[in-house]
Amino acid sequence: MPVFVGSRAEAPSSHSRRCRWAAALAVALVLVAPFVAAQESPSHTWANPVDIDYRYNFEQMNEGVSYRTGADPAVVRYRDAYYLFLTLADGYWRSTDLLHWQFVKPSRWPFDSEVAPATLVAGDRLFLMQAATQPRPLLYSTDPAHGRLDFWTRLLPPVPGAVSSDEHYTLKPGELPPGPWDPGLFQDEDGKTYLYWGSSNVHPLYAAQLDLKLGDESQGEGKRLAFVTQPQALFTLHPAEHGWERFGQDHTDEHTLPFMEGAWMNRQGDRYYLQYAAPGTEYNAYGTGVYVGKGPLGPFEYAPYNPIGEKPGGFVQGVGHGSTFQDAYGNWWNTGTSWIGSNWTFERRIGLYRAGFHADGQMWVDTRFGDFPQRMPDHRLKENEDTFAGWMLLSYRKSASASSALPGHPASDAADENPRTFWVAASNTPGQTLTLDLGGERTVRALQVNFADYQSGRYGDAPDIVAQFRIEGSRDGQHWDTLVDLSHETRDRPDAYLELPREARMRYVRYVHGHVGAHTLAIADLRVFGNADGAPPAAPAQVTARRLADTRNADITWSPVPGAVGYNVRWGLSPDRLHSTYQRFADQPTKLTLRSLNKGVRYVVAVEAFDEHGVSVLSATQNF
Incomplete structure (x- = not known):
């Protein structure tokens, strides 16, 4: 649904939307004999897709297509709660435990609906910015729990040097596409604020410093918003070098230009992690990559362990265009967009996955058994501590x-x-x-x-x-x-x-x-x-890994395990960092062509089997 040539945008509909207050009420789960005695108990696990009341989308009303959807999750922790913003939701969700989410209908909503929203917690305020191709208000709240949103009378000014039209056009040298579309907001430890944006199969991601003054509203302060620096182009996709950036199902489309979008910035120590999504939200292989910089505006270097987040197999597929945040215990989490695509291209759900950073700076997102039940921790997790419930x-x-x-x-x-x-x-x-x-x-x-x-x-x-x-x-x-x-x-x-x-x-x-x-x-x-009663399956044997002539690809094979329900093909840069997983079921071939690899990078792979009893130990690792 392009807004302009090379765009990935989903434009807000002009149709009005009927809205209602929605409160997620706790419902007791009742067990009756002969199973167990009746007992009321809170939930401590979750399974993706995240269990929220996804909204019926109205974009395709004129075409008669009706579907629920949620995409582009932006999660921030504000005071004692977490807030989740999605594309085309006409509101947002609040949770105190990342398990139970309550929909909040804002008191004022000056948008048709937000698309690919950006969020920021700064100066005791929660800010919200929608994707836009022309100046729009920046919203903030000091009471988001009760739906109170205010918006500044001063709009975000136009992107310097950008064309003003959202129609088809040809860029001239020095011009930028209208925006900021797919924005991301970040405030550094020194109080300086930065904006990242871009959604295109032609243009790069952009960044600039913003002047975001946080003063006393009653004195007319706190309304300044301006670009401090000129927008600078950061980086583009390189699918000829990075296999996971290729378009299509399992990255098999070599001819269509892939999309880069969904910028999100985190700082950990003295490193800056600018995350982005590729190659397309309508495929199973929609993933998250990262460039690492020494400052909020770079310079940035491509991480050889990319993609940091990818989930091409299983019930829930796709993890691109999301956000990375810390919980109350300091644990890192990553949210992402999952592909449904039954009624329309942009029919989607969202997922929540554990994430983190190794001491040497490597960022990771764990999608192993990502659509099976996971335990929500009530403490700071150790680096190798698993949240998989084993169910x-x-x-x-x-x-x-x-x-x-x-x-x-x-x-x-x-x-x-x-x-x-x-x-x-x-x-x-x-x-x-x-x-x-x-x-x-x-x-x-x-x-x-x-x-x-x-x-x-x-x-x-x-x-x-x-x-x-x-x-x-x-x-x-x-x-x-x-x-x-x-x-x-x-x-x-x-x-x-x-x-x-x-x-x-x-x-x-x-x-x-x-x-x-x-x-x-x-x-x-x-x-x-x-x-089921019994012992877990045996580990897969005869695992082989062979890099193909196009080194972005490799063939992984293994011997079938009797009684297995499925397999996890796990790979990474070292035996103790097999962070990438491709889940396969036993009625699929025990041969997988991985097309997510980076040229010039060596990998390690292992395979585990699972059935109704449990999970096998890992197979022997193979270098490739």
Whole structure:
């Protein structure tokens, strides 16, 4: 949806959007005998996609395409809470624990909607800037918990040297595209503020210092906003050298120019980490890279360990265009944008992943088992401390049945770990059921119901856009007990993650429908997590790694492991830094062509197997 030639922009719609106050109310998870005694317990785990009430997008209203979406997450910690801003949300989310998020409707919202927002906490204020191609107000709040947003009467001035039109044009020497689109804000320890921006398959990322005075509003101060330095071009993509910057599914498109966007800056020690996204949000291989500098305006050097964040396999795919922040304990986290792309190119979700910095300066993002349950820490994590809960996927390719189904959308589509295929009930009526047979008794710890949008017919907000259902379990398929009851839920749950207060034994899991706001009932996947009895699988053997003639690519092979559900191909710069992961299921070939490599960089790879019992030890490592 280009705003101008070479742009990656998603322009705000001119259509008005119906909005409502939404409060995420805690709902007790109730377990009934014979599983365990009923008990109310808070959740301590999460699984991606992040469980928030993604908003129905209205951009494609004229084309009749209806879908929920969330993208370009910007997370900051302000006082005692975390604030999450997304593209086209008409509001934001607040959390005190990174697990439970409450939607906040602002008191004033001068935008049609924000796109690719930038955030900054400075001077006891939380600032918000939308992507723009012309001067727009910079918002701030000292009370975001209650939705109070003020905006400066003085606008961000035009980018010096930039053309003023957002129509198609040809740049002249010295001209810049209109902006700032996809902005990023950063304040250094000396109080100086910097703006980074750019979203294009032609133009580089840009940066400049801003004059952001924080004074007494009652005295007319605090309203100064100006460019201190001229914008400077920083860097562009080099897909001929960096395999992960190539466009397309698994970086297979050698002909389309890739996009660079989503700038985000962090400082750690005396190093500055300018992060960016590539090559395209509509593919599984959408990732995050970083250039490291000695100052906020550089000079910057490309990190040989790029991409720092990539998740091309599994249920959730893609981690580009997000933000990196610290929690209350000092742990680092990275958010990113995940690809759905069923209804439209820009149908997406968001993910949350652990991140960090090694002592020698290497930045990393851990996406291993990134869409399986993860434990939220209540302390400062050690460098090698894992947040993976160890609860395995019990629902993959299991026998599924339903009370009804539309042709072409069978119940089996709800157990294939693919959000682009889905079961659709013949009618959206209470009592419709979807049942999984786990193949034997399992210990179940958590579930995830991922609703899909199939001819949903909704745009914007409405009071009836809520998700209400219950989950039942059974040992024999005849006698059923309630595991989770959301019959009275008051918010939408497109990707409802439900941790059970205590483990429960069962063979059958059944979704019983109550209500969804869409015109149809569609479920992409009913995911079940826990463990089967028995030992984890053996480590994969005969692992080989061969760099191809085009050294951006390498073939990785391994021998199948009997009973494995899938494999994690893990690679990095050394055996103790295998930070990149490509998840594969056992019904896929045990050969993977990695196309994410940098020329001139040597790598180490190993493979682990997983099944319903657990995870194997790593295979022997191979250099390539």
